[in-house]
Amino acid sequence: MAKLLKQPLKLALVQLSTGADKTANLARARSKVLEASSKGANIVVLPECFNSPYGTKYFPKYAETLLPSPPTKEQSPSFHALSDLAKEAKAYLVGGSIPEYWAETKKYYNTSLTFDPNGKLLATHRKVHLFDIDIPGKITFRESEVLSPGNKVTIVDLPEYGKIAVAICYDVRFPELAMIAARKGAFLLLYPGAFNLTTGALHWELQARARAVDNQVYVGLCSPARDMQADYNAWGHSMIVDPNAGVMAELGENEDVVYADLSNEKIEETRKGIPIYTQRRFDVYPDVSEGKIKFEE
Numbered sequence: 001m002a003k004l005l006k007q008p009l010k011l012a013l014v015q016l017s018t019g020a021d022k023t024a025n026l027a028r029a030r031s032k033v034l035e036a037s038s039k040g041a042n043i044v045v046l047p048e049c050f051n052s053p054y055g056t057k058y059f060p061k062y063a064e065t066l067l068p069s070p071p072t073k074e075q076s077p078s079f080h081a082l083s084d085l086a087k088e089a090k091a092y093l094v095g096g097s098i099p100e101y102w103a104e105t106k107k108y109y110n111t112s113l114t115f116d117p118n119g120k121l122l123a124t125h126r127k128v129h130l131f132d133i134d135i136p137g138k139i140t141f142r143e144s145e146v147l148s149p150g151n152k153v154t155i156v157d158l159p160e161y162g163k164i165a166v167a168i169c170y171d172v173r174f175p176e177l178a179m180i181a182a183r184k185g186a187f188l189l190l191y192p193g194a195f196n197l198t199t200g201a202l203h204w205e206l207q208a209r210a211r212a213v214d215n216q217v218y219v220g221l222c223s224p225a226r227d228m229q230a231d232y233n234a235w236g237h238s239m240i241v242d243p244n245a246g247v248m249a250e251l252g253e254n255e256d257v258v259y260a261d262l263s264n265e266k267i268e269e270t271r272k273g274i275p276i277y278t279q280r281r282f283d284v285y286p287d288v289s290e291g292k293i294k295f296e297e
């Protein structure tokens with residue numbers, strides 16, 4: 001069996017307290033990411049909309065311009081803060097997500113930037129599935145009122161470790177995205193996300209464990225800390241799940257960092273024990289066979 005994860009690594013998810021002050025959010029992110037790297041984290045993840053409050057009315061106000069890349073500091077202070085931080089931490093940094101504005105098309109996106117330990121941008125993921133839901137009496141949310149969707153599966157090759165996939169929050173509910181990334185060799189699926197008190201209680205852990213068990217890979221879900229004074233109350237409970245769908249580590253509601261050590265042995269052991277990887281019947285479901293899945297890398 002080819003090694004998906006070339007060497008063991010420490011993953012850290014930063015469950016950040018975010019507020020209305022972007023500069024303060026960036027400073028807080030810096031201190032928590034450096035805390036994680038000082039404890040040996042090789043990959044550090046921030047939550048969805050880590051530099052702003054989460055909500056459609058906030059996206060235009062906080063949006064930054066990322067293209068053409070690299071943007072200037074005036075166009076995107078968050079891009080530069082993340083790039084500098086990855087370098088300072090000497091770690092891979094999955095920079096949660098930030099609201100992004102495309103001046104040419106006047107469109108907004110919910111966008112995640114991943115940097116290498118030299119501060120180089122490795123990947124950009126724009127949330128593919130927009131969070132449009134309506135649960136009467138509980139929560140109505142329509143990202144599509146303001147945002148446009150991204151259109152690709154994002155797989156990032158980390159030379160020392162192997163491939164990871166990055167997607168954002170509601171994307172976790174679409175097993176196809178996870179499956180394609182896993183079939184392409186990702187050992188870890190990372191989702192900066194901000195579920196809420198309704199959907200978090202229902203599905204946060206279930207989705208994380210489902211994507212792990214479907215694909216026999218590691219999964220990390222990274223939430224902002226819960227703030228009951230904010231318009232949107234994030235669920236919290238950032239968690240790391242192993243390839244056998246066991247919860248390795250989970251936070252509560254407050255700001256904190258969750259860590260786990262990932263190894264290829266755990267993936268191999270899981271796949272040897274329950275060998276769904278060699279038991280698939282593509283003759284029965286040819287539409288999802290590897291050869292027929294088309295997407296842009």
Ligand SMILES: NC(=O)CC(=O)C(=O)O
Pocket residue numbers: 130131168169170171173193194195196199200
């Ligand atoms: N915030 C999201 O994008 C998704 C979410 O809260 C959910 O799926 O539930």
